[in-house]
Amino acid sequence: MNIRTIIVGPLGVNCYIVFCPITRNAAVIDPGGDAELIFNEISKQNLIVKIILLTHGHFDHFGAAAAVKQSTGASLLMNDRDEILVSAAAESAVFFGLPAPESFEVDGVLRDGDQIEVGEIRGHVIATPGHSPGSLSFLLQESVFVGDTLFLNSIGRADLPGGNERQLMQSIRSRLFTLPDETAVYCGHGPATTIGREKRYNPFFV
Numbered sequence: 001m002n003i004r005t006i007i008v009g010p011l012g013v014n015c016y017i018v019f020c021p022i023t024r025n026a027a028v029i030d031p032g033g034d035a036e037l038i039f040n041e042i043s044k045q046n047l048i049v050k051i052i053l054l055t056h057g058h059f060d061h062f063g064a065a066a067a068v069k070q071s072t073g074a075s076l077l078m079n080d081r082d083e084i085l086v087s088a089a090a091e092s093a094v095f096f097g098l099p100a101p102e103s104f105e106v107d108g109v110l111r112d113g114d115q116i117e118v119g120e121i122r123g124h125v126i127a128t129p130g131h132s133p134g135s136l137s138f139l140l141q142e143s144v145f146v147g148d149t150l151f152l153n154s155i156g157r158a159d160l161p162g163g164n165e166r167q168l169m170q171s172i173r174s175r176l177f178t179l180p181d182e183t184a185v186y187c188g189h190g191p192a193t194t195i196g197r198e199k200r201y202n203p204f205f206v
Helices: 035-044 065-072 080-087 089-095 165-176 195-201
Strands: 002-008 013-019 025-029 048-053 075-078 115-118 121-127 136-140 143-147 184-187
Touching: 002 035, 013 035, 013 184, 025 035, 025 115, 035 065, 048 065, 048 115, 075 080, 080 089, 115 136, 121 165
Parallel strands: 025 048, 048 075, 143 184
Antiparallel strands: 002 013, 013 025, 115 121, 121 136, 136 143
């Protein structure tokens, strides 16, 4: 499994392109903006994008979703509990002084335990609500893509609409910290980390 990280959008979201080196099939996770940067990497790697995965419905994580979907023909998948946040994206963007993202249609609903296939890569969905009602993490081989649920030395915000701090902490403890310590954690913003490191050193848990 190969992973390319592209920092996109005015809020510096990590967009991940995960692809199978054998089939060149790919998933784009959280295309938050700067569609051309994403397209350039897809072209450079000669990839066939099959799915677009959204960890949650905050506008900074899907600013380029419509463009990527239109360009690649990939299916866009997310949890339906966050569709209300997608509907409020224009209002949220204005609050930050940013233009509203282009709207898109969701092709399928992801729920806890759903299987993910990207070429020969296998994984599944982990429901991790708290930062938002429908926040998801994607476990692909030995890596987990957590959106804004967990960060290096920190956790996601729970004070935004739909956030729940108690639920967020429970998601991290019961759904993420139960993964093997060596599991790589790819966050929605900032550097990657590991489950073991966050269990030992994250100040919210020690």
